[in-house]
Amino acid sequence: MNPENYSQGVPVIDLDDQSRGTFIARTYNHLAGAIAGFTLLEVFFFRTGLAESMDRAMLGTSWLLVLGGFVVVSWVARAAAHRATSQAAQYAALAGYVIAEAIIFVPLLYIANHYAPGVIASAALITLLAFAGLTGIVFATRKDFSFLRGVLMWGGILAMVLIVGGALFGFQLGTYFSVAMVGLAGAAILYDTSNVMHHYPQDRYVAAALELFASVALMLWYVMRLLMSRR
Secondary structure, three states: OOHHHOOOOOEHHHOOHHHHHHHHHHHHHHHHHHHHHHHHHHHHHHHOOHHHHHHHHHHOOOHHHHHHHHHHHHHHHHHHHHHOOOHHHHHHHHHHHHHHHHHHHHHHHHHHHHHOOOHHHHHHHHHHHHHHHHHHHHHHHOOOOHHHHHHHHHHHHHHHHHHHHHHHHOOOOOHHHHHHHHHHHHHHHHHHHHHHHHOOEOOOHHHHHHHHHHHHHHHHHHHHHHHHHOO
16 A cells, blocks of 8 residues: 555644654654554464364465465555544454464474474564664665665566465475575665654554554565575
């Protein structure tokens, strides 16, 4: 979703320093809440034994169905967060997206937990450091990275075609694909952070947090895959 397409609302770049600072603080507080919610859900799934059942259920069906369901939920959640007029609907969209991410991560986390000890913590640390570094670049330079939108759009389409092709025809997406996807996630973090500073209206901090969370989750997923491939 491109924040520049909003028909209403003053972009945060045109606000006074205090209002812009409030928007940025709210965005990152909601991002922290989304990450905490995701983490608590995963802890709940694994400590209650649900993760094993979920892993078997998802791996026992077509991965394309699982991926398709996630894409639909993602599209609906993002559209609602960006377009809904009520705060309740925006929060529901963020919560729904966090739950969907937590569910789709279960098989990867389950495999990592059992067959690659230490990978989860290492991937989380690498993702955190990368996110902090990329965020620092945007805040330090104040550069508008909206020119990355086309790269992200076409990169995302190409990645989806490869993922679907791999599921249909049985070829493996190896190390280079994971490296490329980590790079794409990094570009998405630059783009999203830039939009937080320049383009979102003041009332869309929930939508901004959702987009940042999606990019962080994407990076975490492929950093984990990359680390697991080297075990």
